[in-house]
Amino acid sequence: MQWEVVIGLEIHVQLSTKSKIFSGASTAYGAEPNTQACTVDLGLPGVLPVFNGEALKKSVMFGLAVGAQINERSVFDRKNYFYPDSPKAYQISQLYYPVVGEGHIDIVLEDGSQKRIGVTRAHMEEDAGKSLHENFHKQTGIDLNRAGTPLLEIVSEPDMRSPKEAVAYMRKIHSIVRYLGISDGNMQEGSFRCDANVSLRPKGQEEFGTRAELKNINSFRFVEKAINVEIERQMDILESGGTVTQETRLYDSEKNETRSMRSKEEANDYRYFPDPDLLPIVISAEEIEAIRKTLPELPDAKCARYMEQLGLSEKDARALTVDRDMAEYYEQVQQAVDDAKMAANWLLGEVSAMNNKNGLEFKDCPVNAVQLTGLLKRVKDNTISGKIAKEVFEAMFTGEGSGGEGDADTIIDKKGLKQITDTGAIEAIIDEVIANNPGQVAEFQSGKDKLIGFFVGQVMKASKGKANPGQVNQILMQKLRS
Amino acid sequence: MYNKTIAELSAGLEAGEFSSVELTQVYLDRINSLDEQLNSFITVTPERALEQAKNADIQRAAGNAGILNGIPLAQKDIFCTKDVKTSCGSKMLDPFISPYNATTINKFNDSGAVMLGKTNMDEFAMGSSNETSWYGPVKNPWKQDAVPGGSSGGSAAAVAARLAPAATGTDTGGSIRQPASFCGITGLKPTYGRVSRYGMIAFASSLDQAGPMTRTAEDAALMLNVMAGMDPRDSTSVDEAVPDYTANLNDSIEGLKIGLPKEYFSEGLDDSVAKVIESAVKEYEKMGAVIKEISLPTSNLAVPTYYIIAPSECSSNLSRMDGVRFGHRCKDPKDLNDLYIRSRGEGFGPEVKRRILVGTYALSEGFYDAYYVKAQKTRRLIANDFNQAFDDVDVIMGPAAPSTAFNIGELTDDPITMYLSDIYTIAVNLAGLPGMSIPAGFANDMPVGLQLIGKHFAESKLLNVAHQFQKETDWHLKAPASFK
């Protein structure tokens, strides 16, 4: 039987506010346990939540960015369940009236075509604390620092048909929230997490199959792997005539398998009702418009502009605009050097390669835009060749220089990498090469044109790469043909 | 001295007739010698009280004394009080020493008032007789076989017995007004949102409201002046200007339109209580008020509506009592569910359990629309009735409770009849209106309270109407024989 995969994602994005969604405690990551858990976060008797307006603003920004309807009136509900990382035994969330309604984003498929994925809704809620399962006197320790951190839960339509599409969707959402500056998107720290609903149905069938929910997947790589193994698991069941159980499953990245989380299934009745401690969240059309005006240029618009204004290919424009940090870096360099293609080639080539090799995010690249600008200017004015420039770049990458535009010059000087453009000096080297290789000269002159490459190589080698390649070519041809 | 009102005591302090330390000592001595009979306090805080009194005297000497400076007060044990046990009448919170102050406590501290201690109450304010307290029932100072009412029964008994000049209470379905009625004192439940709920342990968040329990309307105005106001820590507190509640006490009530809901004078109302209320209404007529019969046709829906909404909210509000971060924890839990189930099973009493079960059921899958949403709709019908009535009248009056105080143990086996003792007060909470109970006379030697209901934020009007009555009558000055 031919099976079709149906995937929907629920992405939890930590909104980057300074204080928590319902209290004035700090949201900073990595503090000592429970030092950022105040009376409200601990759910002490008598305390009350007060809503952080910044969480609303950031949520609305997201809604606008995905073309969604913004609900002028939204309501917080309580989701009731007992668990030690949920101090009030309820989570404040939005079930019935979420702040963001239906929207959509476009993803690019492997073949370069676009596909529209629906966003069902996005709602605000509070994060839970953390259970530490190490052995504290044979008990579990509870750290409530994270409890009350604002989250935006973004729910997609079940529109994805392969793990790759799911990853593309997740990357696109990640890209958007980073562009908007509403989340740091840090996956290691849990600021961007994903649950995946996965089901299979016979190809051509309209009705959805029974789904399993994969919980808390915290990297792009694991999303693909987790969905893949879940597809295999479900296919095995269905092919052997069995039925898939609707349940929550946990992905174990070490064993590369999913397993049932029965504990979460137990008496799953959340008894949602509107939180009587909070009043309806109301935002006017004027306020929404004011927020719309603050939206930055988003990846799709930026990509289109790069193609149109800067003449970049779609592939390059797309690649440069995925990451807001990269795009900003690019624009800074491109404007200073005034060469869109050169800047693009460098960013997508050398800079990305070095970052990848060192496992760095773009924002952590040790060479800043000003330094790279200084370097590319020297390529443009022929002070150094492109090849030498890579050497200079590597030096900068490993920490040489002070972070300024003059770094390239300093390194070029210090290492004596300046291009030789003095005709006399180049002629002297060429004369020596010609004198040392009489056999090749004879062959060249008898018509073996390809040997020009050999001579250029010899000259560049003798000049330690510093001779201007254009001049070398020209003088060589003169001398060899004469 | 202990028969004086706050207004009189404040004048005495200002005139230098006595110090706050002396005054505080008088009340501490009375609590010490008399409260054994009543059980109106869960915790008495003598050292703290005398320390506060000393500071109050220093403030006064420095010329920084407000009206409440140096006045001893009793606080219902529902208000979190830093470094003092805050039990809410429950074994669950018997170990809870609050690490912070409720806004109301902070406000009284800032005003220079002295806290004598924390008063007894029905467990988590769930009860109408003070019999559900883990610390044992409170006795009615007028007749010790009788209940003081609830849930603010300790506060009502303490004020009636002159163990404190005034106290705080909280009212979710009548918990200030019904005990005020049973004990013959003045109790005011303000408009929902008038007084901060921060640090007041929540029973039903959309109904709870704190207010003063005093001997006179004037004292209630003085207390409310301190308590009222928007609190940034309580989203449901209202950002509405706080007037001086004493400013209109002496306004004439000539021409005041009083509505008497016919539903409040029908079956279920004790005849002797009805007579007292009728004569109180006549008194108002004498003072120039105009009496109109009105109808609140959905009155019969108030109790059932309340017994969905309040338990639903409480089932969720009380879930945080899980034995993890504070409060009672069972011995040697074998796993997580055992920890929850036993800690909560041991920590809560039967009435609290009953309401948690009802609320959990009402919110559970498949029943939410039929119970909770339905009750929210009938709640609106009830509120609409009041709105309509207030088109024609300024104040609504009626009994605060269908009977005088019943006997201890009389209704404990019959939760529903117990619930019906709040039949006249509950609708006011559902609509969020201000309500008062003031002493209006006696039936079978037990006090009867007249209930006054006003429009939203009409506390000044209610206090004015109450004060005018107290100028013409002396029911509010009567003290129970053994506590005179």
Place this chain on the structure above:
Amino acid sequence: MSRLDKSDVEKIAFLARLGVDEQDMPEYAANLSNILDMVEQLNSVDTDGVKPMAHPLDAVQRLRADEVTEVNDRENLQSHAPETAEGLYLVPRVVE
């Protein structure tokens, strides 16, 4: 008539993580049934088109400025906690 039996009460009690003594179950079942019967009265009223009322006043939520106003107060907050170690609240071992 809403008649709840012992097993209904057991289910609800578990949902609420509320220990109820075996011998008290029938009484709770009866209490709950009576309360639900009383509540049945609400069904006699037509509430079609009535907007549910969650709050007594038709107010909207105030927005708090995004400022850190709370400082570390762990020692005070944990001083009366049932069981803590190394700054953590302890519960019986949770198996994921």
